[in-house]
Amino acid sequence: MRPEFKYEKEVAGTANARKRKLEQYRKIVSHVYQNGKASIAEIVKYSKMSQPLVAALVDDLIGFGILLDDGIGESIGGRRPNLYCINPEYQYVIGVDINLHTLNIALFDLNNKLVCREEYKNCELENSPKYTDDLVIRVNQMLTKMNLTAGKILSMGVSIPGLVDAKNGISFTHLSFTKEGLSAYLSEKLGFSVVLDNDARMMALGEKAFGKAKGKKDVLCLNLSNGIGLGVILNGQLYCGKNGFAGEFGHILIDPDGDLCYCGKIGCLETLISGTILVKNIREAVDKGQPSLLSQYKEEGHNIDLRAVVSAIINGDQFAIDQLNKMSEYLGKGLVTLIHLLNPEMIILGGRLAHTGKYIVDPVNMVLNKYAMERISSETEVVCSDLLDDAALMGTLSNVMKEVLRIS
Numbered sequence: 001m002r003p004e005f006k007y008e009k010e011v012a013g014t015a016n017a018r019k020r021k022l023e024q025y026r027k028i029v030s031h032v033y034q035n036g037k038a039s040i041a042e043i044v045k046y047s048k049m050s051q052p053l054v055a056a057l058v059d060d061l062i063g064f065g066i067l068l069d070d071g072i073g074e075s076i077g078g079r080r081p082n083l084y085c086i087n088p089e090y091q092y093v094i095g096v097d098i099n100l101h102t103l104n105i106a107l108f109d110l111n112n113k114l115v116c117r118e119e120y121k122n123c124e125l126e127n128s129p130k131y132t133d134d135l136v137i138r139v140n141q142m143l144t145k146m147n148l149t150a151g152k153i154l155s156m157g158v159s160i161p162g163l164v165d166a167k168n169g170i171s172f173t174h175l176s177f178t179k180e181g182l183s184a185y186l187s188e189k190l191g192f193s194v195v196l197d198n199d200a201r202m203m204a205l206g207e208k209a210f211g212k213a214k215g216k217k218d219v220l221c222l223n224l225s226n227g228i229g230l231g232v233i234l235n236g237q238l239y240c241g242k243n244g245f246a247g248e249f250g251h252i253l254i255d256p257d258g259d260l261c262y263c264g265k266i267g268c269l270e271t272l273i274s275g276t277i278l279v280k281n282i283r284e285a286v287d288k289g290q291p292s293l294l295s296q297y298k299e300e301g302h303n304i305d306l307r308a309v310v311s312a313i314i315n316g317d318q319f320a321i322d323q324l325n326k327m328s329e330y331l332g333k334g335l336v337t338l339i340h341l342l343n344p345e346m347i348i349l350g351g352r353l354a355h356t357g358k359y360i361v362d363p364v365n366m367v368l369n370k371y372a373m374e375r376i377s378s379e380t381e382v383v384c385s386d387l388l389d390d391a392a393l394m395g396t397l398s399n400v401m402k403e404v405l406r407i408s
């Protein structure tokens with residue numbers, strides 16, 4: 001099922017006439033969506049359609065309820081123009097961010113405003129119908145809470161770790177038990193379309209549409225949480241590769257004599273750096289009596305998880321900072337390779353570890369200073385995401401709108 005606006009079903013005519021009409025409507029809705037508001041004259045200029053045609057189409061779209069008359073705007077010489085905007089409540093987009101241990105569900109209006117968000121902690125990602133059944137229940141609970149029916153949902157965007165065939169809506173690594181593919185499976189149960197993609201790519205898309213990658217052309221977006229993901233923006237476009245598997249940065253070989261990775265290979269970058277490894281190393285040291293804020297935390301009966309480790313780092317825990325520094329050395333060396341290959345203008349660190357801010361950016365920069373070719377790396381800025389835990393959710397919203405409006 002392709003995501004489409006409700007009004008698209010109401011457009012009648014022969015196949016060709018209908019297709020032409022829908023394209024004309026889409027041009028207008030797309031322009032207004034991307035600009036917030038627009039006048040007839042602006043739409044005429046952008047769409048290269050005639051003034052009377054645009055005026056008639058805008059009238060139709062107001063009739064459908066997707067556009068609103070936003071009143072009189074500023075004059076740029078002559079009569080002050082009428083402005084039109086998207087009706088934010090015409091339909092809504094659901095964003096689902098599936099992680100190994102947490103699940104986030106959000107509801108956005110058509111002004112990209114987050115109107116509801118639920119976070120489910122300790123929600124272990126398991127390859128079973130129970131997980132998807134619970135997901136469907138939780139999405140429906142949000143609809144009930146917000147007093148919405150399935151018909152008010154434009155589409156649901158899903159972000160999931162691992163290998164994903166976005167074109168066909170198939171997840172290979174997680175929730176792979178469905179015969180028809182995860183998108184079709186969820187869509188059947190929920191009654192609206194589902195657009196699926198990999199988490200690092202969704203974070204990159206979120207950064208591109210709403211975060212620090214906005215307006216930039218060549219950006220690498222890292223998801224540093226339990227594993228390592230990479231979303232690549234090249235020449236202003238999300239780079240997917242032939243099968244959509246581009247960006248498996250965590251599985252490049254770093255240490256041929258290293259540990260076995262869950263992917264089956266030995267010595268992958270992800271066996272040396274990831275939130276999971278950081279937590280494992282810290283737990284082992286704490287068990288052996290390592291002095292740390294986290295030792296006290298454990299003595300108080302708490303479980304040392306990634307959140308606790310990040311919090312200890314931010315609070316200046318010397319041992320946890322040391323462990324992050326060691327890990328940043330490997331991360332930096334991996335990034336040097338990417339910088340030399342791709343010459344990015346910015347590297348955005350996202351995911352749970354990006355909450356540590358300067359504690360991860362500074363050691364990474366030190367490694368880049370040491371190992372990267374000065375002329376190439378001097379123009380590459382390393383920053384932490386400011387969307388942080390919302391990056392993937394914002395990316396799923398952008399992914400849905402890209403599909404619906406067919407924008408790049």
Ligand SMILES: [Zn+2]
Pocket residue numbers: 250251261262263264265268270
């Ligand atoms: Zn691996």
